[in-house]
Amino acid sequence: MPMPDSVLAAIIAGSATLSASLLQLRSALLREATRGQSAARRKGKIQLIILLAVVGAAAIAGFALSQWLTSGERLAQSTLQRELQARVAEISRTASQLELTRAGARAEIETGVLRQIGTDGVILTASVGACRPALVISAPGTASPPGVSAEVATPAARACTEAEASPVTLCATIPGSAKVTEVELFSRLADADAPWSANRFVPGQESGQARFAEKYSQSAPEAGTQQVCQGFTHWSADHARLVRMIVRYSL
Numbered sequence: 001m002p003m004p005d006s007v008l009a010a011i012i013a014g015s016a017t018l019s020a021s022l023l024q025l026r027s028a029l030l031r032e033a034t035r036g037q038s039a040a041r042r043k044g045k046i047q048l049i050i051l052l053a054v055v056g057a058a059a060i061a062g063f064a065l066s067q068w069l070t071s072g073e074r075l076a077q078s079t080l081q082r083e084l085q086a087r088v089a090e091i092s093r094t095a096s097q098l099e100l101t102r103a104g105a106r107a108e109i110e111t112g113v114l115r116q117i118g119t120d121g122v123i124l125t126a127s128v129g130a131c132r133p134a135l136v137i138s139a140p141g142t143a144s145p146p147g148v149s150a151e152v153a154t155p156a157a158r159a160c161t162e163a164e165a166s167p168v169t170l171c172a173t174i175p176g177s178a179k180v181t182e183v184e185l186f187s188r189l190a191d192a193d194a195p196w197s198a199n200r201f202v203p204g205q206e207s208g209q210a211r212f213a214e215k216y217s218q219s220a221p222e223a224g225t226q227q228v229c230q231g232f233t234h235w236s237a238d239h240a241r242l243v244r245m246i247v248r249y250s251l
Contacts, residue, residue, distance in 0.1 A: 011066075017058045021051050114175055114251060121182075121246040122172040127190060128234045128241045131160035162211070165235035170245045172228045176221030178249035180228055185212045187232070190240035209236035 025048065174180070187210050188199040201207060204214035213231035220226065228247045 011062075017062075018055050021055050025051050111251065114178075118174070118178060118181075118249040118251060121184070121248040122174060124170045124172050124245045124247075126168060126170060126232075126243050128168050128232065128243060130240050131165050131235045131237045133160045133164075133237050160209075160235040160237050162206075162209075162233060162235045165233050167213075167231045167233045168243070170230050170232065170243065172245065172247040173225050174228060174247060174249050175251065176224045176226050178226070178251055180216075180218065180247065180249050182246075182248040183216050183228065183230060184246040184248075185230065185232075186244040186246075187212070187234075187241055190242050196244055203230075208239075208241075210234045210241055 183203075185201040185203060186196045186199050187201050187207075188194055188196070189208075192199075201210075201212050203212050203216075205211065211233050213233075216228055216230045218226060218228050230245050232243050234241050234243075
């Protein structure tokens, strides 16, 4: 810890006073040496005692003065330090409370938005093309059907079956803690203008060579989300279809 300026000044003043007193004592002793030995000794002893008393008193007074001068400064520094520590603690508490408030408000807003999305529903729409059936080509050497010449015979096309069609899977992402309340399914011809509400499907019901799976699947929550998936199969070779799924949930 650095020495205060007031203490250093008091030490310097005391040292200077002591040096001056020693010099005066030496001068006095030299002057008295020429006088009588007995009188000189007695007088020298008295002067020495007085000088030592003066030096001691000066040192004590200097030390006391320095302590008195620095006590106020130490008190002021201590008070200022306590005030600064109190201010820092108060700022830290305020910052923590503000951060907690912001985090709580943000979480509340996010939860409200997710609830509204769950009420409105997560909507997915996809387009499914017409099924492409395999062609039946007559083998070489096979007789043409009656009434059709070999030159004009063309490959015969056959309709798709449900087993041959490739299913399409629609998947909606919802919060991991959400509970599915409803899954609505719709399908209509790609070139139709009918409203979706008029083309609602029941899971597992076949309509227009199209069918949704009987049940939807739900994945395990991962990274705060989960997926709700529904399969759809379309085996019409004449028309493409649009499909739509709405997943509603609650938090």
